[in-house]
Amino acid sequence: MRHDRIFNQIRAKRSSSGGWAIRRLDDVTSTPEVLPIANRFATELPELSLPWQAEDAPDPRLLVLNEPLADELGIEPATLRGVTGARLLTGNLAPVGATPVAQAYAGHQFGGYSPRLGDGRALLVGELTDRDGNLRDLHLKGSGRTPFSRGGDGRAAVGPMLREYVISEAMHALRIPTTRSLAVVATGRAVRRETDLPGAVLARVASSHLRVGSFQYAAATGDVELVRRLADHAISRHHPGAARAENPALALLEAVATVQADLVARWMLVGFVHGVMNTDNMTISGETIDYGPCAFMEAFDPATVYSSIDTGGRYAYGNQPLVAEWNLARFAETLLPLVADDQDRAVELATKTLGTFRSRYGASYATGLLAKIGLASDPDDAVAADLGDQLLALLHANRVDWTSGFRALVDAARGDAEPLRGLVVDLPGLDTWLARWREHGPDADLMDRTNPVYVPRNHLVEEALDAATAGDLEPFHQLLDVIHHPFHERPGLERFAQPAPQDFGRYTTYCGT
8 A cells, every 4th residue: 555545544544533632743832942853754754654742641750861861962861850851751842843753664573564563652753963963863652642553552651661771771781782761751641451550651762763664664655766765864874885885775785784683693692582573673773672572581592582472482582693684684675676677686686685694693693702701713713613602502401591601601711610510510511611611711801891790680670660660669770770880790789690589480571562
């Protein structure tokens, strides 16, 4: 269905049914220039969004504010702490220059194609220019129903929004490209899930919210010029070098494949399981986005799944590189008309470019894994690579906690192997491996910089979110303080470095909708 027909139907539906209690953009009062903001996406690509506005938050109250990020964005934190700030951060006041929009995109969800997804409970407020002169999207999540809600209420509960806040900030501290969380604001409105839960809006920041699904939506319209404009927009914002290439569309594909290969390798190296790697959750920028059913792996097992809806294990920890490659193939399909006029030639060129993903991922992962075991070797060093593979086999066979196992290996590099030996059953196998490894002179300082002491442990995340939902934010703030310094062991924080107790049981996460 063509874009204009889809949007006309949406507008007709809204005008004929009084069921959507949402104020449109022209009903909202603008605020003074607290947030100088642009509307580049809304202006350059109007076919890929609808002007819309957040539903009213009856009693907005700031729960957490990321002051360092606010400063990075050139925003005085004090301006966001009052009533005006809370209304801005829930979308109830529009910054001067803003054109809040619900973005349209398609996507493959668990392998099945959905032609129209879009922001069902989110709004792009616009683009801020940070202190370094970079454009950064300001985006609201949980801001109410939009034309893309597909029957949902468009709201979010406090717990899932605080989850995205703490996990995304942990990823940033771990030096993994990610969207950032600026604030979580309670709305004063209940959200009905299994029970009534307090509602909240997350204000998040990203290089952009362009996704593979954005290109899938544009391509599905049949409008090649729209795809070209979207590609130009993506190149300008994220991969400007592609504009100078002989074939900019092919260069864009290569650039996105490169950043995604590095991103997923970084996930794997810290044991992160995204949980919902749909094409609409893969960014063109190479940032991690949408922290729904995500978690950090504890006992090492490539088949680890935490998401309640991933019953077939499609997005299991060990499958993430393959899924990323699959998603990139869907991205390549959208670019074929721009790659070459002849379809067979376009497929040939795109396939060749996609063929580099595995080697790029492999090199990034191998380099990172060698650093985790203290060897600054060439990733093509067969002996060192074999050491890494053998260690992974030992960790898997002995169900060793991923984070604790590598931290214990740091102790072994400094001469004390007992913490690591205490985690395994196969002591002869481990001792044989340790003897071979020591021959290479592992660098404990490198390992300190590479292996985090603290990640957001699943049981501690749930503990903090349960307390916050009940009105106590102290455990959340303590967890936040810990994960902001993941590589530095601090006295008194031992429980934050330990796996979940046995009685925690099997961990299951939910998408939060």
